[in-house]
Amino acid sequence: MFFKVLATDKQTKARRGELHLAGQIIPTPVFMPVGTQGTVKTLTPLQIKETGAEIILCNAYHLCLRPGAEIIKQLGGLHRFMGWKGAIITDSGGFQVFSLSKLTKISNNGVEFQSPIDGSKLLLTPEKVIKIQNDIGANIIMAFDECVPYPCEKDMASVAVERTLNWAARCLDSHNNEDQALFGIVQGSVFEELRIECAKHLEKMNFQGYAIGGLSVGEGSLLMNEVMDYTVEYLPPGKPRYLMGVGFPEDILHAVERGVDMFDCVIPTRNGRNGCAFTHLGKVKILNSRYKEDTGPLDEMCDCYTCKNFSRAYLRHLFVAKETLGLTLLSLHNIFYFQRLMQQIRDSIERGEFRSFKEQFFSAYKNN
């Protein structure tokens, strides 16, 4: 993996870059749709590709529970398993092991937990997490981190940072597949001192990229932006910066402004399945009866398959009639919307007009 910054905005820290990865050049800032269980929910790989997405995020935690990392390895790795020819990043499972598992016991060695699928007792250590991600075979893999809930006492957050740094070093030590880039994850909750300490230490370890983890967990947009303000400064400018699990279009704009290059989030697909579509004017809740006879597309500015072929009235009918095609068509549109937003962001940075693009965006987009 190779990362190159092509242009930096003059008024903000926004940057336009390129991620050279697995024979592809992925322009940044980039949004990565989420395919937790080895499938971006309701969409075929062909449909995902047609949204413009070139890299997706899958989850090592979910995939090691089911179908199992070794099975994926035997079947030729995740790209082949799921039929996705683009790039893949896997999350290490740090976030999931704390948020989804029961009876979690954490020690410096690792995390013991019960599988939510079959109740079996499992142990994840930094070494095991790297082995799992090596087996799965994504192009970018993540260090194993301890993700604290929000709000969190500083003492607890501090212990988690120490452990995250210790585990980060062990991940680096046990990772020996140079075809896979390994990213470190900055923790520290909303404490400036902890975030900076974590970022500084990780920077010295020389990861190939740096993620900001433990955000978008309930702290709110303002606090999230603050954390980015002081954290990004301590991340090396020549490496990609990845804000994990974010987010809404407005969050992405705020983060790009602060120098973040990569994003992933379930929002376009999850909201799509719940009947919520993103448009340049804001969200459309398709079950609203006002769309019953609406012949217009979800978004008049959109060129996606859904908008080119189907009216709001038809999409509403699909949701009212509980037809799966509705989930597919809204997910497809939403991912396309996010990809187009990132394209516009990249174009505006290249033109040196990111700030005015952001203002235009907010003047049209009503966050209802």
Next chain:
Amino acid sequence: MFFKVLATDKQTKARRGELHLAGQIIPTPVFMPVGTQGTVKTLTPLQIKETGAEIILCNAYHLCLRPGAEIIKQLGGLHRFMGWKGAIITDSGGFQVFSLSKLTKISNNGVEFQSPIDGSKLLLTPEKVIKIQNDIGANIIMAFDECVPYPCEKDMASVAVERTLNWAARCLDSHNNEDQALFGIVQGSVFEELRIECAKHLEKMNFQGYAIGGLSVGEGSLLMNEVMDYTVEYLPPGKPRYLMGVGFPEDILHAVERGVDMFDCVIPTRNGRNGCAFTHLGKVKILNSRYKEDTGPLDEMCDCYTCKNFSRAYLRHLFVAKETLGLTLLSLHNIFYFQRLMQQIRDSIERGEFRSFKEQFFSAYKNN
């Protein structure tokens, strides 16, 4: 609409024809995937087209209940509403009104029933059913018929035939859109005398095509074949013959042999959603643990998107993980399978080798 028989098999009654419809030439025997509520479940119109399907069946009963025939008319008709550029046939709702509705009251005038969606009291008459289908705007529409359950006393079946004939005449009288072909439906349960009486009377009314209704309702394959044996004889050779709601690959082969040209069935999509795939060797139940590490496609003889891109192991994973993409990929494969089967049937009739094709089919296909 115009129908032409191109070739007739010498050893059987199988025929190879063409349905000229809405600017398209649809080769017969043809299988029509079912899109009950204005969507072939889990598939986009683009995906349906890629299976080779050129005509689909939708249901006037379901569409008049939701979203309503007048709304579909206002929105430009069903083709535009659902974004399907191929041909459409609508079933009149005769079958559904008896099988799905509650508190059904039948009289010579029509059928009174309670909407299963909102409990409202509704009345369907032959005239209303034609009006609904005119509004929906399919290329082929069906007469309103009385469909009796199986088994059924001959007296009751006889009354239903009389009513079906009376309603057929009223449907013809009230239909005045020459862009839509109207088909009559032969009823009569499993009684030779009634089927023949019904077929003879309908033949005189000069419909543009003839359907055999009320089969595949529990009478079994042998009895169904018997009914076809004596019914098809009384249908005019120059008009298309449509066996409604059928069926499994083996049923289709038996019916083609008896001179049937058109088929529709939910089997490829419903079975697909239940994890059952059709292959040239028989059915594959994808949840079976034997496929856990199976790198092969569903069917080695198949060129569909699913078989070209995904292993049985991945498809099984999708079903185990309850991922919607599994439903889509198996539905897609199954419809493709049915389209390919019809193509093989047509080719074999052209070559005068239908019977040997049928034998080959059964020697490979294990009905497990």
